[in-house]
Amino acid sequence: MKLLLFDIDGTLIRSHGAGRTALIATLKEMFGTAGPVENYQMSGKTDPRIIIDLLTAAGIPPDTIHSQLPAIYERLTEHAQHIFPRHKIEPCPGVPELLTQLHQHPNTVLGLLTGNINTTAPLKLRAAGLDPNLFAIGAYGSDAIDRNQLPAIAMRRASELTGHEFTGNNTVIIGDTPADILCARAGRATAVAVASGWHAATTLARYQPDHLLENLTNTEHVIQILLNHHS
Numbered sequence: 001m002k003l004l005l006f007d008i009d010g011t012l013i014r015s016h017g018a019g020r021t022a023l024i025a026t027l028k029e030m031f032g033t034a035g036p037v038e039n040y041q042m043s044g045k046t047d048p049r050i051i052i053d054l055l056t057a058a059g060i061p062p063d064t065i066h067s068q069l070p071a072i073y074e075r076l077t078e079h080a081q082h083i084f085p086r087h088k089i090e091p092c093p094g095v096p097e098l099l100t101q102l103h104q105h106p107n108t109v110l111g112l113l114t115g116n117i118n119t120t121a122p123l124k125l126r127a128a129g130l131d132p133n134l135f136a137i138g139a140y141g142s143d144a145i146d147r148n149q150l151p152a153i154a155m156r157r158a159s160e161l162t163g164h165e166f167t168g169n170n171t172v173i174i175g176d177t178p179a180d181i182l183c184a185r186a187g188r189a190t191a192v193a194v195a196s197g198w199h200a201a202t203t204l205a206r207y208q209p210d211h212l213l214e215n216l217t218n219t220e221h222v223i224q225i226l227l228n229h230h231s
Contacts (some may be wrong), residue, residue, distance in 0.1 A: 005113035009176035010197020018087035022079040032100040044179030046115035046141030077119040089127040094217035112138035181207040185214025
């Protein structure tokens, strides 16, 4: 049995800044500032990491930030409910077809591994026309600030759900950033990098993923890679 863990932004969907817009609106509303967001690279980071970095740079005490995270998540979700449906959010090329095929494949568990919090991730998928229910489990930014802790969380949840033991040996992590490759390494999982987001294939190649794809459009080829039928 295989556990396939997909990143969301840049891998499954292109949100064209919708998440960024919702986060900025939330922080400005709650704290009067979103910090130095114009010069901050969000790609590959978890939502709490982004929130803590931006607000700390704005001079807000770390204890205050940490204590307010649940309230920030709640307000962020409310903003997302209004912003995402009106924003241009679309699936990355080949993703709907790939998910449909994988969902029907025996001995395969689909999951999410994303820096998004657990309440905004499904909103983003729905806005792109993807069914969140295709994914049996997930590990989210709201579970851990450090993305590298998420593979173990996802494997544990998949094991509890199915009764089958998942480790790095039967887990594949699919993402579009160097952080996704490093995350897979931390979980001793197979790293599949896809250059459909903000990082070129040449950049991703420097991090030596197990497999490197330009996109997910060749459904059969991608399935062979994910299920170890092709190397």
